[in-house]
Amino acid sequence: MKFNKIVAFVACLALLSSCDYQKYNHIEQKDLNVGNETVYGVSPDSLPRQMSYKYEAKPELDARVNDIRAKLYGGATSAVVKE
Secondary structure, eight states: OHHHHHHHHHHHHHHHHTTTTTTTOSOOOOOTTTTOHHHHOSSTTSOOGGGGOOOOOOGGGHHHHHHHHHHHHTTOGGGSOOO
16 A cells, blocks of 8 residues: 555656646747738737738649649649649
């Protein structure tokens, strides 16, 4: 019985000590786009301004895009987007 309590205590101690395990697993770097409405939008809940940009379709690129998809995904038709 005493051995089970020791094992449970060690397990709890290990779980509690691992709470901050990934705390330092990132790189602190300066964000060059802070305050840029084009990248982040007006507020955190809004879409970025660059999402509203529309580009005209170029049908001559469709064949190339489909060839690239076939090469990447093995020619599976489910990966090809049909409009």
